[in-house]
Amino acid sequence: MIIFYWRRLQHMKNDKITISMDTVICTMYDDSLKVVVRKRSKAPYAGRYELPGIYLKTDESIKEGSKRCVRETTGIKNVYMEQMHTFGEVKRDTRERTVSIVYVAMLPASQLIDEYGDFILGDAELIDIQELAGSKKMAFDHGKILSKTLEWFAFKAQTSEIAFNLVDEEFTLPDLQKAYELLLGKKLFKSNFRNKIKNLVEETDYMTVGAAHRPSRLYTKV
Amino acid sequence: MIIFYWRRLQHMKNDKITISMDTVICTMYDDSLKVVVRKRSKAPYAGRYELPGIYLKTDESIKEGSKRCVRETTGIKNVYMEQMHTFGEVKRDTRERTVSIVYVAMLPASQLIDEYGDFILGDAELIDIQELAGSKKMAFDHGKILSKTLEWFAFKAQTSEIAFNLVDEEFTLPDLQKAYELLLGKKLFKSNFRNKIKNLVEETDYMTVGAAHRPSRLYTKV
Numbered sequence: 001m002i003i004f005y006w007r008r009l010q011h012m013k014n015d016k017i018t019i020s021m022d023t024v025i026c027t028m029y030d031d032s033l034k035v036v037v038r039k040r041s042k043a044p045y046a047g048r049y050e051l052p053g054i055y056l057k058t059d060e061s062i063k064e065g066s067k068r069c070v071r072e073t074t075g076i077k078n079v080y081m082e083q084m085h086t087f088g089e090v091k092r093d094t095r096e097r098t099v100s101i102v103y104v105a106m107l108p109a110s111q112l113i114d115e116y117g118d119f120i121l122g123d124a125e126l127i128d129i130q131e132l133a134g135s136k137k138m139a140f141d142h143g144k145i146l147s148k149t150l151e152w153f154a155f156k157a158q159t160s161e162i163a164f165n166l167v168d169e170e171f172t173l174p175d176l177q178k179a180y181e182l183l184l185g186k187k188l189f190k191s192n193f194r195n196k197i198k199n200l201v202e203e204t205d206y207m208t209v210g211a212a213h214r215p216s217r218l219y220t221k222v
Numbered sequence: 223m224i225i226f227y228w229r230r231l232q233h234m235k236n237d238k239i240t241i242s243m244d245t246v247i248c249t250m251y252d253d254s255l256k257v258v259v260r261k262r263s264k265a266p267y268a269g270r271y272e273l274p275g276i277y278l279k280t281d282e283s284i285k286e287g288s289k290r291c292v293r294e295t296t297g298i299k300n301v302y303m304e305q306m307h308t309f310g311e312v313k314r315d316t317r318e319r320t321v322s323i324v325y326v327a328m329l330p331a332s333q334l335i336d337e338y339g340d341f342i343l344g345d346a347e348l349i350d351i352q353e354l355a356g357s358k359k360m361a362f363d364h365g366k367i368l369s370k371t372l373e374w375f376a377f378k379a380q381t382s383e384i385a386f387n388l389v390d391e392e393f394t395l396p397d398l399q400k401a402y403e404l405l406l407g408k409k410l411f412k413s414n415f416r417n418k419i420k421n422l423v424e425e426t427d428y429m430t431v432g433a434a435h436r437p438s439r440l441y442t443k444v
Contacts, residue, residue: 014277016238019321055236058319062310086308086323088284097280099241101308101321159381 018098021065022053022142024084024149025074026129028166028175029109033153033182034126035146036074036112037138044094045139049132052124053100066103074121076112080165081105084152085145092141102145104152106165150185157183161200164221170204172216173197240320243287244275244364246306246371247296248351250388250397251331255375255404256348257368258296258334259360266316267361271354274346278323288325296343298334302387303327306374307367314363324367326374328387372407379405383422386443392426394438395419 025036037049052073056065066083070076081103088099112120119126132138133146156162157180166179177193202222207215247258259271274295278287288305292298303325310321334342341348354360355368378384379402388401399415424444429437 014240015280017241017278017280018236019239019241056239056310056321058237058239059312061312062308062321065310083307085305086284088278088287088323090281090283099278099284099323101310155381159377 018096019056019062019065020053020093020098020100021056021062021069021103022051022100022145023066023069023073023081023103023105024051024146025070025076025079025105025107026149026166027107027109027112027126028179028182029113029126031178032128032130033166034109035129035132036121036124037127037132038073038124040139048139049125049127049137049142050139051102051142051145056101062101066101066105069103070105074124076105076107079105079107079111080162082162085148087141087145089141100141100145102149104149106162108166108168110168153183154185161221164200170206170218170220172208173201173219174216176201176219240318241278241284241287242275242315242320242322243278243284243291243325244273244322244367245288245291245295245303245325245327246273246368247292247298247301247327247329248371248388249329249331249334249348250401250404251335251348253400254350254352255388256331257351257354257371258343258346259349259354260295260346262361270361271347271349271359271364272361273324273364273367275322284323288323288327291325292327296346298327298329301327301329301333302384304384307370309363309367311363322363322367324371326371328384330388330390332390375405376407383443386422392428392440392442394430395423395441396438398423398441 027034037051040046040048040050052069054065054069054072056062066081070079084102084104086099086101090097092098112126114120129146132143133150135143163176163179163183167175173194177188180193181188200222201219204218204220206218208218209215249256259273262268262270262272274291276287276291276294278284288303292301306324306326308321308323312319334348336342351368351372354365355372357365360368385398385401385405389397395416399410402415403410422444423441426440426442428440430440431437
């Protein structure tokens with residue numbers, strides 16, 4: 001009985017709260033910005049999509065937690081990740097109070113799509129983020145999380161080089177421009193774009209090969 | 223006994239973690255960017271400075287928590303606040319695992335300094351953020367939090383209008399330029415600066431009055 005009393009005292013000191021790590025895993029495919037989601041089979045929100053998520057453990061840093069989230073839910077390791085925002089409305093999860101620390105992961109589609117154009121993540125799906133942002137198709141506040149992600153992308157793409165995470169190590173300039181446009185949420189003039197990024201890229205000796213288009217020069221990041 | 227067993231089962235489901243809300247309250251005073259800190263009287267880190275902080279309650283949103291933090295530690299209400307970053311290293315607090323969600327608050331010095339130039343917050347102190355960022359003068363990882371805040375300021379000042387939160391409703395252009403420079407961490411050319419902000423400000427009919435300087439035009443935000 002003393003032990004239980006001591007535990008209760010410990011709990012009275014300050015509240016302890018469940019922390020989830022939800023991750024927005026994004027790629028560029030089919031000329032749109034896609035996000036990895038899974039359809040919920042159970043209540044609450046059965047039939048709606050959710051972001052991959054795990055619960056943070058007491059002995060795990062949030063950086064480790066975010067990596068575990070991506071690894072356990074998709075099998076992907078070594079992906080670019082950055083903390084985006086923490087969501088903490090009281091009623092955001094109807095089951096119990098949960099604060100969600102959201103990381104964004106970005107990777108080229110080649111890491112998610114096999115050589116036949118099939119998505120490699122089993123029961124997860126790759127859906128246009130524009131279709132899900134702010135939408136009731138998402139469970140919990142995950143639609144709101146995606147809206148915030150779009151704002152964050154527009155902001156970050158202006159002031160950082162995150163767009164490079166959406167293309168392969170060797171890329172064409174039209175592909176890189178598309179990545180910038182999807183993150184910024186607007187079209188760019190080719191000449192302005194090329195002028196802006198000219199010090200960030202360098203030409204390789206290679207060209208794309210493909211029947212549908214004429215060959216394009218491949219570039220790498222400086 | 224059944225109640226305790228049920229409680230333990232609940233706890234096994236997922237870990238629950240203490241969440242603190244630590245706030246970086248910043249102002250511009252004496253031509254530098256200052257932060258509100260308090261000297262710790264108790265171990266751990268007795269004698270070092272800490273940021274104002276509270277523990278998040280289960281029935282309180284993180285936005286409410288951040289506001290309560292500022293209100294309870296400084297008495298200040300209605301201040302500009304924005305979520306900056308969440309810090310979650312396992313050992314960041316040696317007493318128990320604590321994840322810290324950090325908000326930045328910004329206000330003009332006139333709200334913190336009385337008409338005699340005295341700081342109104344009792345035992346708290348107003349110290350140059352440059353002196354404390356990354357420094358061992360700060361308890362826990364609060365030195366690291368301040369370093370991250372400086373990065374964040376530089377990033378935000380480029381792409382948003384947060385600098386206006388450091389000046390009064392009516393301000394001189396040299397004051398506004400100083401606010402931008404402190405946040406960006408670099409000097410700006412007067413002509414470039416004025417050109418950049420010309421659509422954000424408008425002239426008032428008033429001038430500053432003071433013996434030490436010649437009168438300057440006062441402006442407001444558009």
